[in-house]
Amino acid sequence: xxxxxxxxxxxxxxxxxxxxxxxxxxxxxxxxxxxxxxxxxxxxxxxxxxxxxxxxxxxxxxxxxxxxxxxxxxxxxxxxxxxxxxxxxxxxxxxxxxxxxxxxxxxxxxxxxxxxxxxxxxxxxxxxxxxxxxxxxxxxxxxxxxxxxxxxxxxxxxxxxxxxxxxxxxxxxxxxxxxxxxxxxxxxxxxxxxxxxxxxxxxxxxxxxxxxxxxxxxxxxxxxxxxxxxxxxxxxxxxxxxxxxxxxxxxxxxxxxxxxxxxxxxxxxxxxxxxxxxxxxxxxxxxxxxxxxxxxxxxxxxxxxxxxxxxxxxxxxxxxxxxxxxxxxxxxxxxxxxxxxxxxxxxxxxxxxxxxxxxxxxxxxxxxxxxxxxxxxxxxxxxxxxxxxxxxxxxxxxxxxxxxxxxxxxxxxxxxxxxxxxxxxxxxxxxxxxxxxxxxxxxxxxxxxxxxxxxxxxxxxxxxxxxxxxxxxxxxxxxxxxxxxxxxxxxxxxxxxxxxxxxxxxxxxxxxxxxxxxx
Numbered sequence: 393x394x395x396x397x398x399x400x401x402x403x404x405x406x407x408x409x410x411x412x413x414x415x416x417x418x419x420x421x422x423x424x425x426x427x428x429x430x431x432x433x434x435x436x437x438x439x440x441x442x443x444x445x446x447x448x449x450x451x452x453x454x455x456x457x458x459x460x461x462x463x464x465x466x467x468x469x470x471x472x473x474x475x476x477x478x479x480x481x482x483x484x485x486x487x488x489x490x491x492x493x494x495x496x497x498x499x500x501x502x503x504x505x506x507x508x509x510x511x512x513x514x515x516x517x518x519x520x521x522x523x524x525x526x527x528x529x530x531x532x533x534x535x536x537x538x539x540x541x542x543x544x545x546x547x548x549x550x551x552x553x554x555x556x557x558x559x560x561x562x563x564x565x566x567x568x569x570x571x572x573x574x575x576x577x578x579x580x581x582x583x584x585x586x587x588x589x590x591x592x593x594x595x596x597x598x599x600x601x602x603x604x605x606x607x608x609x610x611x612x613x614x615x616x617x618x619x620x621x622x623x624x625x626x627x628x629x630x631x632x633x634x635x636x637x638x639x640x641x642x643x644x645x646x647x648x649x650x651x652x653x654x655x656x657x658x659x660x661x662x663x664x665x666x667x668x669x670x671x672x673x674x675x676x677x678x679x680x681x682x683x684x685x686x687x688x689x690x691x692x693x694x695x696x697x698x699x700x701x702x703x704x705x706x707x708x709x710x711x712x713x714x715x716x717x718x719x720x721x722x723x724x725x726x727x728x729x730x731x732x733x734x735x736x737x738x739x740x741x742x743x744x745x746x747x748x749x750x751x752x753x754x755x756x757x758x759x760x761x762x763x764x765x766x767x768x769x770x771x772x773x774x775x776x777x778x779x780x781x782x783x784x785x786x787x788x789x790x791x792x793x794x795x796x797x798x799x800x801x802x803x804x805x806x807x808x809x810x811x812x813x814x815x816x817x818x819x820x821x822x823x824x825x826x827x828x829x830x831x832x833x834x835x836x837x838x839x840x841x842x843x844x845x846x847x848x849x850x851x852x853x854x855x856x857x858x859x860x861x862x863x864x865x866x867x868x869x870x871x872x873x874x875x876x877x878x879x880x881x882x883x884x885x886x887x888x889x890x891x892x893x894x895x896x897x898x899x900x901x902x903x904x905x906x907x908x909x910x911x
Contacts (some may be wrong), residue, residue, distance in 0.1 A: 433477030434524070434865070436488035438510055438531025439906060445505070449491050452501040454539055457490035466490045467524060467534055469519045470582075470697075471866065472777040476835045484524075487531040488514075494539030496615065496623065498654045503651070504621035504892055507531055510909045511764065515647035515897045517558050517590050520582035521628040522778070523614065523864030525646045526593060529898045530906060537589060540653060546572050547571045551659040552612055557589025557652045564588060577604030577694075580860075581759055595644035597821075601814045602687075603694035603720065606860065608643045609848055610658050616642050616650035617891040628656070629803045641885065647896040649889045666694075667719035667731050668751035671742030672713030677789040679714045680812065680820070682737050684785045686718075687817050691733040693720040697754070700792070702809040703825070708753050717750050773832050775839055779846055780813065781826040783855035788812075788820060791853050795824055798845040804830035804838045807809035814859065821859040850874075863900045872900025 432438075437901055441449075444855045450456045457466060464483040467490070468474070474484040489775040493499055506513045511531035519526055528534050540558035547553075551574065555564060562584040568574045577599040580586060590596070594612065597606045604610070613627030642650050679698040685698060698716045705711025720727045738744075740846035783791050792810055799808030806827040814821040822848065830838045847870045857867050857874050872879050879901070886893070886902055898904030 399887045422617055424609055431478075432484065432486050433482035434484045434527055435529055435531060436475065438528075439510075440487070440513060441489045441532060445509065445511070446489060447532075448505060448783055449489070449502065452498055452505075453491045453493050453496070455490075455492040455493070461509075462487045462826055463488050463490055463534070464494075466517070466536065467516065467526070467528060468730050469524065470522050471524045471864070472522070472525075472775060473836065473839060473866065474524060474527065474612060476775065476839065478804060480832070480835075484900050485527045485529065485531075488528040488534050489532075490534045490536055492536040492539055494541075496540070496617070499535065499537070499540075499617045499653055500621040502533065502621075502625060503617055503619060507620045507892065508909065509803050510885055510894060510906055512894045512897050512906055513651075514591075515593070515651045517587040518560060518582070518585050520586040521862065521863050521864060522588065523593060523866035525592075525862050525864030525899055526896075527865065529865070529906050531680060532894070535651065537651075537653070537882045538587070538590075541898065543567050544654070546574070546659075548572070551661075552656050553659055554654065554656050555588050557587060557592070558656040559588050560584070561586050561588065561591070568659065569662060572659075573662055575662050576610065576657060577660050577720050578607060588657070592652050593646050595860060597814055597860035599813070600694040600721075602692055602696050602816075603722070604660065606814075608640065609638065611643060612656040612658055614639065614642070614655040615653050617653055618650045618874075619895050620890065623653075624650075638834050642725055644862065646659055646864065646899050648886060648899050648902065649895065651895070663721035663723075665724045665727055666719065667727055667747075668695075668717065668719040669715045669731060669734065669738075670718065670745040670750035671738040672704075672710065673698075673716060673742050674714070676714050676792055676810075678741055678790075679716050680741065680785070682716060683812060683820060684816050686734050687815050687820075690738065691716050692732040693730055693734060694722075695719040695754075696812070696815045698812040700809050700811065702807060703811050708750055710745075713744065715750065717754055718747070719751050736816035746877075771829060773835060774827070774829045776825070777839070777842075778829045778861075779826060780859045780861055781824075781845070781850050781855050781857060782814075782816075782819055782821045782859040783850075787853045787855065788822060789832055791849060791855060793847050794849045794852075795822075798849050799826055800823070801841055802828070802838065802841045802845055804834065805842065823859075846868075857872055865899065868899065870899040874902075 407707050446456050464486050465607050467485045477484050512530045514528040514534050516526045516534050517537045537558040540556035542556045544554040580596050580598050591607045615625050704715040708715050720730050796808040799805050806829055810822050810824045813823040830839045849874050892907040
């Protein structure tokens with residue numbers, strides 16, 4: 393049996409320490425251009441904020457940062473492409489001003505100024521995103537929301553919490569557990585360097601989502617500041633039949649339709665019981681079949697994670713099998729019943745492994761699989777990234793095969809691999825890993841070719857481009873083909889809610905043309 397401490401520890405093992413929110417260190421030893429140089433890697437025609445406008449912003453904000461080196465540091469994210477750009481001497485987005493705020497009223501005031509002058513505004517907080525979603529490609533204002541970091545209250549009877557959008561995940565979860573005996577059950581890999589608002593803005597998923605759901609399942613209601621500075625509330629019901637769900641428009645909108653400032657979220661009682669089992673399968677397809685059977689027979693374990701042979705070797709030292717880890721937590725009777733279903737499914741085709749040892753190994757190494765250089769020669773030309781998607785069960789084995797083949801066909805690829813990370817009754821998320829090693833000057837080209845090859849497969853199978861990392865700049869080129877006839881609806885929503893196109897322009901595959909202010 394898994395210990396209660398292992399279940400509740402908030403997944404503090406790994407790379408993150410509570411409260412230690414630092415930008416990603418780009419440590420490759422490569423020549424760099426000074427940060428005050430004009431060259432930028434990803435901006436074009438950046439909108440300048442005048443000194444007079446900065447003075448106005450200083451009167452309402454906590455701080456306004458204008459020095460280029462600081463702007464680079466305050467906009468740096470975890471996207472592989474921006475890392476490539478910066479380590480090649482061209483910081484991704486050095487032209488902007490960072491405006492730090494700590495109240496909803498300040499957010500509204502900043503948006504009123506920006507709206508009147510047609511200044512683009514990019515909402516930002518933990519900057520843990522891996523798609524460039526918070527990079528200010530048109531300059532303007534980067535609105536830093538980390539100061540909105542208060543837990544405002546808990547409704548114990550309804551198991552709801554009200555929290556500001558800039559609160560970091562580790563601090564948030566620790567407060568819930570310590571002070572209220574409750575949990576969100578939301579454990580993304582970026583847990584210690586991401587915020588509640590960021591989870592919602594990018595439709596994030598935690599590592600136990602098969603039990604607790606993705607973030608869109610957890611939001612009860614939220615407050616959003618629109619492009620003109622007005623404040624609206626959406627949601628607020630357990631279920632409703634009052635027209636379309638307007639709240640879902642803003643969940644996953646990546647700051648393009650409005651700025652999330654407060655949220656009410658659903659909670660769970662802390663679990664006091666847990667179990668873990670593991671099986672090895674001869675093929676990834678056989679493991680996928682077992683996962684489908686488990687879900688469709690009604691079991692919903694907290695973790696149902698299947699690793700292909702390459703990742704089983706990296707993660708667990710078992711390169712000759714495809715490891716399926718199953719772990720659950722909660723009420724003893726429910727957990728035992730679910731694990732019994734899993735055992736019935738896995739025994740006929742799988743080889744029983746030491747579940748608790750696999751689970752403990754996973755806790756220690758789960759952040760490393762995917763971008764690990766283990767087994768590969770690491771050089772300045774080494775590039776690694778991950779791609780997560782979701783598709784129907786009937787297609788997943790073929791998608792796995794075809795995406796790995798597509799990646800391997802790109803010159804410079806070292807390896808493509810995958811694991812299944814989140815599962816549902818109708819399908820699952822496959823989490824692919826991309827690794828390449830090329831000449832330094834070819835890194836960006838290899839990276840885009842690898843992404844092009846993989847996404848061509850996803851579009852062919854009508855699979856979703858992203859399960860929980862969002863779109864940002866990375867997936868923007870594929871959005872029109874992916875959404876097809878529905879893409880004009882997204883464009884129309886953007887024009888209606890943000891007619892000047894000042895909210896995080898250029899993301900979600902939308903254009904970045906700013907509408908100038910009326911003369």
